[in-house]
Amino acid sequence: MTWKTLIVRVTDSCDGTCYGCLWRKNRISGFTLPVTTINDIVSKMKDFSFDESVILCPNPLYNPKISDIILSLKKVARKIYFFIPVNSLSKVRNKRIMESIDELVIVTTTPEDFKVNEENLKIILSQGFTNIALYVAIGSHTINMDNILSLVNMGKEYGLRIRVGEIPYSTALTLDIKSILAKKGYSVGFTYGMLYGYMASMAFIGNYPVTILAKPLTGECRKLFIDPYGRVSKCPLQTSYLRVDKVTSDILRSLIFSECSIGCRRFELIPKIEISLLTPDGKEIPSEVLSLLEVISHVNSLRAACSIMGFSPSTCVEKIRKVEKEVGIKLLISKKGGKEKGATVLTDEARRILEMYREIRDMVSESLYSEKGIMRFKLG
Template sequence: MNILAVQPSSKCDSNCLACPWKEKFSCVGVMLPLEALEVLTSNLEDFKFDEGVLICPNPLLHPKIDVITREMGKFCRNITLFLPVSVSRSFLHKTFLENVDFISLIIHTYKDLKSSLQIVKMLLSQGIDNLEAYILLDSNSDFAELFSIIDLCKSYGLKIILGPSFYTSPYTDKFLEKIVKKENVEIGLHYGRKYFYNAIKIFIDNYPVTLLTSPSAENCRTLYLNPYGNFSKCPLSKFEVNYKRITREDLRKMLFSPCPVSQKVIRLSPKIQVSFVTKEGVEIPGEVLELLELISQINSFRGACKVLGVSPSTYWEKIKSLEEKLDISLIISVRGGRKKGITILTDFAKDLLKEYKEIRERAIVSLYEY
């Protein structure tokens, strides 16, 4: 995934705890020169970023934020705007938000969220459906407080992400160790990548939450533009060039250089493959177990295949072949009646899936103990 991260302003009207940018920028009010994006446009030619992110300090404080979002739309397929949840309501004009695809509210504490619910309601009342809660997870996070934040976000139907301050290492290990002991919690399928990190899905009382697990170092293609108009791979990179001197070769070098964040942390990513073998030597492969898990969640065979990016016809044959070898059914397709067009698991498949989840969760947690 190619990601462009832009910080339009070093100024902020919020007072978030543990803000990583206060020390770096002092929040003095430096504003990104619009020429920096014009230079980027001229050097990119037909290249497009999969995602553009506008990150804190508060991007809306830039007087030309509407111009910046329009310019980014020329070379970013999607744009996500990150804002502190305690942002002043006076900046939330709908005209500023029309050019962004997603809005992510950064939440540090339960108190911040509770005192800013009018912000959430205001955004929802403007018809903004792609509203996300980005809950910061760090070494000082209180486990009980995190669940209180999650419960409050759930009540408003927000998409939820648990992750670190951008460009820092996640504190996933302790969180996973605690969460697997909690009732009504499941660790789901591997989500893939989200922003700059690998991610997995967890289900808290059946509500999906994305957990960022480790820096997405493999094929990391990111570019960072700070309020001074300096380009780099990310804030941790030593190679930085101002927009007045940047060349196409410089940009290419930044995009294809190694991930600085990953060099400071463990390289393991929780991608676990679990399979079962019967006493008769019949293997139930991990790919089939993942498919069964998705079917249990969405009650659709074709829908599950679509999510996994596999051919329904191929996997239908695999399921039927496996059922013949086991001499027992795994799925039931209902074609008529009130439940027309759904696929459900048999009792045997449900028991199999339960054991699969338990083993996989223990394996994922054990990865972070090294």
């Protein structure tokens, strides 16, 4: 199934200080996207469904109609992700907004910025909002592992979902975060799906699951971008736009399914590998179930694992039960008493399966992400 992402910038005003971001607080002109523009898009795409809508920085809260915009986006998108710079956390007080989005994504580039705004995060968490992710944004091509490790530990302390990637839609160049983590000895998995319009992979840093984000392959890029000035394009990195009031439903669809003209990975061959396991009689344990088992083994919670991987609990349960039925073994146990009450853990059979998967994956990863492996797949 093709993953489709609707990306929206609702203002060009920001009070964030993210290093390397084009929208830092000194760039403020006050434009806000009218609700009527979103409604126009929704009307033209009424029989079309996006898998996700990403409301990008700069600070969406500068748009006074943001609540209405979210409600309109929910008509065409299954999930709503709301990006906000960490310096703007003090402004997150609208309960209606928090209850209408699927995830609040806090963007930060330095541990210092996170530390300064820690009390504001505590206030949000104290109100019962737990659908929060920490986006560790890398603002240059010199990846500071100390910053990443510090921010992962800070996010882990509050039980936040951790994402690591470029400053969202800030450059046409490609950050190879996975290979750097693998070379430093961290456990890195293969791509398991899409998130925020990026390819998502799972890594474990300090035994904590972290989602690594990378630009999608050209043929898998299915996006539509709406900017604060009422224009549409394929993605935020493009410089050619069309006025929303001048486009038809057919034009919008052709934009979504057109080939990306940015060509972020045009000169690379990217290995795309999925590992499945087969029983002697040919029954398959697919890669996404194996990845799910690995996350569960770390967090001891099916619901938390589903949240980390971006799946609904019902979808995960369906996948697990299908494998259990076909293979004839039980994979998960729900603890109903004692200290582990409410936890979900792997059965002995599932642990053996996971151990085999890890051994195979690590062998393949070492081949792909070693210095020789990386050079082997470069064309230029």
